[in-house]
Amino acid sequence: MKQVKLKDKEFKRTYPENAIQSDIDILASKINHDYAKSPEPILFLSVLNGSFMFTADLLKRITFPCEVSFIKLSSYQGTTTTGVVTEVIGLSEDITGRTVIILEDIVDTGITLGKLNKALRKLNPREIRVASLLFKPDAYKGSIKIDYIGRSIPNEFIVGYGLDYDGLGRNLPDIYTLIK
Numbered sequence: 641m642k643q644v645k646l647k648d649k650e651f652k653r654t655y656p657e658n659a660i661q662s663d664i665d666i667l668a669s670k671i672n673h674d675y676a677k678s679p680e681p682i683l684f685l686s687v688l689n690g691s692f693m694f695t696a697d698l699l700k701r702i703t704f705p706c707e708v709s710f711i712k713l714s715s716y717q718g719t720t721t722t723g724v725v726t727e728v729i730g731l732s733e734d735i736t737g738r739t740v741i742i743l744e745d746i747v748d749t750g751i752t753l754g755k756l757n758k759a760l761r762k763l764n765p766r767e768i769r770v771a772s773l774l775f776k777p778d779a780y781k782g783s784i785k786i787d788y789i790g791r792s793i794p795n796e797f798i799v800g801y802g803l804d805y806d807g808l809g810r811n812l813p814d815i816y817t818l819i820k
């Protein structure tokens with residue numbers, strides 16, 4: 641579909657599924673290169689809800705021993721960030737002395753990532769890295785390095801491939817941008 645309508649908004653396809661998968665191939669290759677000789681399993685920490693599709697597709701391509709866990713943080717309401725991050729589901733694994741790679745569907749302002757990074761640092765991991773399918777450099781206000789970026793995109797509202805508009809659109813295999 642070249643366009644979709646979700647509730648009262650129209651969206652146009654801007655990032656097709658084949659391009660998403662190609663970007664994930666490249667990300668996985670970089671991560672595999674960096675951690676192929678890791679002496680211990682790496683913990684991938686997937687930030688729900690949006691990153692569930694990205695996490696599944698990325699982990700299918702990881703060739704070294706790893707674990708995956710999920711945490712749910714939220715800062716969006718409709719098409720705008722609330723500026724307040726709430727933790728809904730917490731981390732249950734002990735990450736002391738471990739390498740953790742945070743998996744984000746998208747990093748825009750960096751509010752969610754900043755809160756998560758601060759909370760994880762208190763648990764004494766050896767290393768925290770960040771992999772994000774999408775990055776909005778024009779919206780980013782954080783200071784945390786994004787180690788692995790699938791694609792930089794404009795500061796526009798998007799849906800699909802795990803990203804939603806009021807709960808809708810997560811199931812779309814492509815990514816769509818809001819038509820203004």
